[in-house]
Amino acid sequence: MSLNAEGVEREELEVDVLVVGAGASGLACAIHLKRLLTAAGKGEATLLVLEKAEEVGYHVLSGAVMDPKGMQELFPDWRERGCPVESPVTFDCVEYLQANGKKRRFAGALVPPPLRNHGNSIVSLFRVTRWLKDQAEALGIDVYPGFAGASVNYDGRRVTGVETRDAGIDRHRHQKPTFQPGMNVRAKVTVFAEGTRGSLAKGLIAKLALDLGKNHQLYETGIKEIWRIPEARARELQGSVIHTLGAPLGTSGYGGGWIYGLAENRLSLGYVVGLDHPDVKLDPHALFTQWKQHPAVAGLLAGGEILRYGAKTIPGGGYFSMPKLYGDGFVLVGDTAGFVNMARLKGIHLALKSGMLAAEALAEALLKDDTSERVLASYAARFEASWARTELYGVRNFRQAFQSGFFTGLVDAGLQQITGGRGLVARRTARADHATRWPLAEARLVKPAFDGKLALDKLTDVYHSGAVHEEDQPAHLVVRDPDLCVTRCTVEYGNPCQHFCPAAVYEWPHQDAEQARKAGGVVINFSNCVHCKTCDVADPYQIIEWTVPEGGGGPKYIDM
Structure with a gap:
């Protein structure tokens, strides 16, 4: 859905190729395509990359340990060119955190093969993305930050471009004196590189049934902080990659933590939990906080201070959950298309590769002057x-x-290592995340105690995300049936949006249904939103619609 004004005259901009999203996959696609077209004598083709964040890199978030394979193909001399790296991986292990505060460490040959990281690099995806933007602009590619795609333009089933988000609409949907209409960007082919659960791609996939015959995509929410820690401990940990299982989630669902040693006396740490966890009080931020309170993690942070916070969903469903990658006038790349290996906890190299593969198909199509579904099938x-x-x-x-x-998952994951990925079942199916919820009466998860130091509440963490939105605009989080929140959700699920959102966007302060109706239902603090898309995925009724706010709004994931 779009929050743009209707019946407004809009400027049109025509380009050959439009890339929506200036993350790793979108920029890799633009860079590789520009080089291919230039080599073929078509370097004058116009490429435009739109990015909804105020600055390129502000909305990208990852752990991040990068397999260099994708970057090596995009830039064989990436190290010499100065691609930013925090540290090569010098040590890795897996730790099982016990509920009694103890831990068991598995290192060397005991580390499961998918989690062995020697030869990989710890990076800040923010810094890598900024570097890719510089490489793209050096080739003459236009990169426009602050332009959010509000809706997809079609001619029948063919994508013809996008309409960008209006600016200057107030909370009542009236035009302010500063109103500026979005523009229609027309393109021969559009690359959807919006990242996880992209709002444009979500509608596109549904409209054209690109997920027909596919598994439901499965999502995880990852919570991340950057901490500065005492220098001596930081020197010991730099280059270390530690993954954890066990507490606080235990065996109740899919999830675990990471600790990566960065340069400049910093740690990247985070916790990932599957949104198919059945407990309606699932709170990824609470689990992250409880994980930090475990002695194995708390000891590493002692004497330190938080620098940054962020959250995002991860499309972890794998090969059988990937939608159709192409159609008339468009392709899907990166997280938008599900290019993530959850077994390895890796996606950057796959994002880069997907962009390059798409670029090769686009180059062929543009040289033939035919961007039909038939030709783009080569992607x-x-x-x-x-x-x-x-x-x-x-x-x-x-x-x-x-x-x-x-336990079934662990056993099957082990068997998959020796059966080429098959495991116990040739093709496993999946239930959608929102369809796995238990009734409210069976909720078991509890909240941690916050202390303002190690255990930070959501609002304190949101402050460290740098999230800023224009306050006088329509909420970009739209509840399509507000009365359902009162009539059913309170009784059946206890309004889980107040729990699963990692940014305290949703509040339910009402004492009873009558008060809730008078107050308009759930309270939405949209200015807190960190654009993680958890609500769009986890809402049990699928009535929360995440759409783009005015361009430039959102978190500022500097150095994340």
Whole structure:
């Protein structure tokens, strides 16, 4: 859905290729395509990259440990060019955190093969993305931050471009004196590189049934903080990659934590939990906080201070959850298309590769002056013949196996290592995340105690995300049936949006249904939103619609 004004005259901008999203996949696509077209004598083709964040990199978030394979293909001399790296991985291990405060460490040969990281690099995806933007602009590619795509333009089933978000509409949907209408960007082909659960791609996939015959995509929410810690401890940890299982989630669902040693006396730490967890009081931020309170983590943070906070969803469903990658006038890349290997907890190299594969198909189509579905099908063919497909097919049943229980998932994951990714079942199916909820009476998860130091509440963490939105605009989080929140959700699920949102966007302060109706239902503090899309995924009735706010609004994930 779009919050744009209707019946407004809009300027039109025509380009050959429009890329929506200036993350790793979108920029890799633009860079590789520009080089291919230039080599073919078509360097005058116009490429435009739109980014909804105020600055490129502000809305990207990852752990992040990068497999260099994708970057090596995009830029064989990436190190010499100065691609920013926090540290090469010098040590990795897996720790099982016990509820009694103890831990068990597995290192060396005991680390599961998917979690072995020697040869990889710890990076800030913010810094890498900013560097990619510089490489793109050096090639003459236009990159426009602060322009959010509000809706997709169609001619029948063909995508013809996007309409960008209006600026200057007040909370009552009236035009302010500063009103500026969005523009229609027309393109021969559009690349959707919006990241996880992109609002444009979500509508596109539904409209054109691109997920027909596919598994439901499964999502996780990852919570991340950057801390500065005492210098001596930071020196010991720099280059270390530690992944954790066990507490606080235990065996009740899919999830775990990470600790990565960065340069400049900093730690990247975070916790990921599957949104198919059945407890309606699932609160990823609360689990992250409880994880930090475990002695194994708290000891590493002692004497430190938080620098940054962020959250995002991760499309972890794998190969069988990936939508159709192309159609008339468009392709999908990166997280938008599900290019994530959850078994390895990796996606950057796959995002880069997806962008490059798409670029090769686009170059062929533009040289033929034919961007039809028939010609763009070569993107899928290239993917199926690539190492990216080999990698994703090798873990095709990984994430779904955990929907049969934690221990079943572990056993199946082990069998997949020796059966080429098959495991116990040739093709596992998956239930949608929102369809796995238990009734409210069966909720078990509890909140932590916050102390303002190690255990920070949501509002304190949101402050460290840098999230800012224009206050006088329509809420970009739209509840399509507000009365349902009162008539059913309170009784059946206890209004879980107040729990699962990691940014305290949703509040339910009402004493009873009558008071809730008078107050208009759930209270939405949209200015807190960190654009993670958890609400769009986890709402049990699927009536929360995340759409783009005015361009430039949102978090500022500097150095994340």
